[in-house]
Amino acid sequence: MPAPPQESLFAVCIPGLEPFVFRELEDLGLIRQAEPNTPGPPPSGRSGSIERGGILFSGTLEDLYTANLMLRCASRVLIRMPAFHAAAFSELRRKAGRLPWERFLSKGHAVALRVTCRRSRLYHSTAVAQRVAAAIQDRLGFCLFQRKWDEEAAQDGLQLILVRLVHDVCTISVDASGALLHRRGYRQATAKAPLRETLACAMLSASQWDKAAPLVDPFCGSGTLPIEAALWSRGIAPGAFRRFSFMNWPVFEPDRFKKLQGSFKAEPPASPPLILASDRDRGAIRMARENAQRCHMAAFIHFSARPFSAIQPPPGPGWMVSNPPFGVRIGRRETLSNLYGRLGGVLKEKCPGWRVTLLVSNPHRLTETGLSFDKKLRVRHGGRWVQIACGRV
Numbered sequence: 001m002p003a004p005p006q007e008s009l010f011a012v013c014i015p016g017l018e019p020f021v022f023r024e025l026e027d028l029g030l031i032r033q034a035e036p037n038t039p040g041p042p043p044s045g046r047s048g049s050i051e052r053g054g055i056l057f058s059g060t061l062e063d064l065y066t067a068n069l070m071l072r073c074a075s076r077v078l079i080r081m082p083a084f085h086a087a088a089f090s091e092l093r094r095k096a097g098r099l100p101w102e103r104f105l106s107k108g109h110a111v112a113l114r115v116t117c118r119r120s121r122l123y124h125s126t127a128v129a130q131r132v133a134a135a136i137q138d139r140l141g142f143c144l145f146q147r148k149w150d151e152e153a154a155q156d157g158l159q160l161i162l163v164r165l166v167h168d169v170c171t172i173s174v175d176a177s178g179a180l181l182h183r184r185g186y187r188q189a190t191a192k193a194p195l196r197e198t199l200a201c202a203m204l205s206a207s208q209w210d211k212a213a214p215l216v217d218p219f220c221g222s223g224t225l226p227i228e229a230a231l232w233s234r235g236i237a238p239g240a241f242r243r244f245s246f247m248n249w250p251v252f253e254p255d256r257f258k259k260l261q262g263s264f265k266a267e268p269p270a271s272p273p274l275i276l277a278s279d280r281d282r283g284a285i286r287m288a289r290e291n292a293q294r295c296h297m298a299a300f301i302h303f304s305a306r307p308f309s310a311i312q313p314p315p316g317p318g319w320m321v322s323n324p325p326f327g328v329r330i331g332r333r334e335t336l337s338n339l340y341g342r343l344g345g346v347l348k349e350k351c352p353g354w355r356v357t358l359l360v361s362n363p364h365r366l367t368e369t370g371l372s373f374d375k376k377l378r379v380r381h382g383g384r385w386v387q388i389a390c391g392r393v
């Protein structure tokens with residue numbers, strides 16, 4: 001049987017999360033790990049390259065299904081079609097019309113085009129979108145509905161197409177995910193300032209939590225960190241509770257996908273970790289519990305409403321991974337220094353020897369804890385740069 005064709009795939013992520021997605025792709029076997037101590041890129045075949053905002057790699061349609069189903073830190077996965085030169089509308093329409101649209105679109109499909117133009121002769125994004133839509137219809141021979149893309153309300157069945165013109169080179173990508181991948185499907189209730197599930201997973205990954213030792217989040221809000229930790233420790237696919245755009249494509253093979261889902265069946269861990277999640281806000285705890293119920297994780301997380309100073313961590317080494325208030329959207333700025341200072345004190349008293357990973361918007365907050373942090377990573381969150389900081393109590 002001939003080998004299935006390789007597609008050019010791009011796993012998009014929040015800026016700063018590229019190394020985490022790269023690692024995940026390696027762990028899933030979708031890109032080959034570089035030999036230790038070997039300089040340069042990994043051997044040919046399954047190589048991947050880090051670009052700003054994502055990882056470019058090649059793979060089959062089945063690899064694309066796996067990436068959508070299993071990546072915990074990526075925001076979406078795209079198929080990148082071959083780039084072409086386009087400096088005039090006629091050239092754009094002719095060349096875009098040669099792309100294999102029939103693989104992704106069928107009669108009745110609605111499309112949304114998102115266009116960016118930089119340093120190109122074609123700079124009017126609305127006009128570019130019109131020509132690409134016309135090119136798709138030239139190729140398919142029927143009309144398509146066009147709608148506006150709304151990230152917050154990505155409707156099922158709406159196919160997002162991304163068009164980028166840079167220096168007169170046009171790259172068109174077809175989105176395979178639909179709603180952003182952090183929308184796992186279980187979090188319908190959110191407390192104040194929720195964390196994206198993808199960023200929560202990056203924090204867990206940065207913390208090097210072993211998925212067996214106790215994990216505590218004393219500022220759990222709607223429960224994102226403890227729920228993602230519970231799902232991860234049980235090997236449950238982050239995409240197990242949702243649909244993807246590729247399921248509407250004419251080339252989608254449902255049986256192959258079902259088989260693939262079966263191959264990732266979760267195994268309950270031999271010694272399930274103790275996960276403690278608390279917040280002083282009772283309403284947040286109620287929401288967190290409901291969210292955990294929706295993905296069947298409520299039985300594996302101990303939720304309680306209490307201030308962080310009243311946490312009761314188990315003895316022995318463990319991990320605290322948490323997202324305390326930034327003071328931008330919640331809390332009062334003047335009390336924040338106090339809160340971080342007290343947090344350091346509580347950790348020293350109740351969690352000696354524990355590892356701690358915090359998400360902070362202002363590095364000064366780390367100093368206020370009086371703890372030392374040896375690893376700091378910058379990532380985008382809520383339109384600003386923040387830090388994932390890891391240390392030991």
Ligand SMILES: C[S@@+](CC[C@H](N)C(=O)[O-])C[C@H]1O[C@@H](n2cnc3c(N)ncnc32)[C@H](O)[C@@H]1O
Nearest residue numbers: 194195219220221222224280281307308323325
């Ligand atoms: C940035 S939010 C956490 C968001 C959470 N990671 C999520 O995804 O929903 C900070 C949380 O800290 C809680 N909080 C503020 N002060 C607290 C305190 N003294 N003790 C415990 N929780 C507190 C707030 O109620 C809020 O839910």
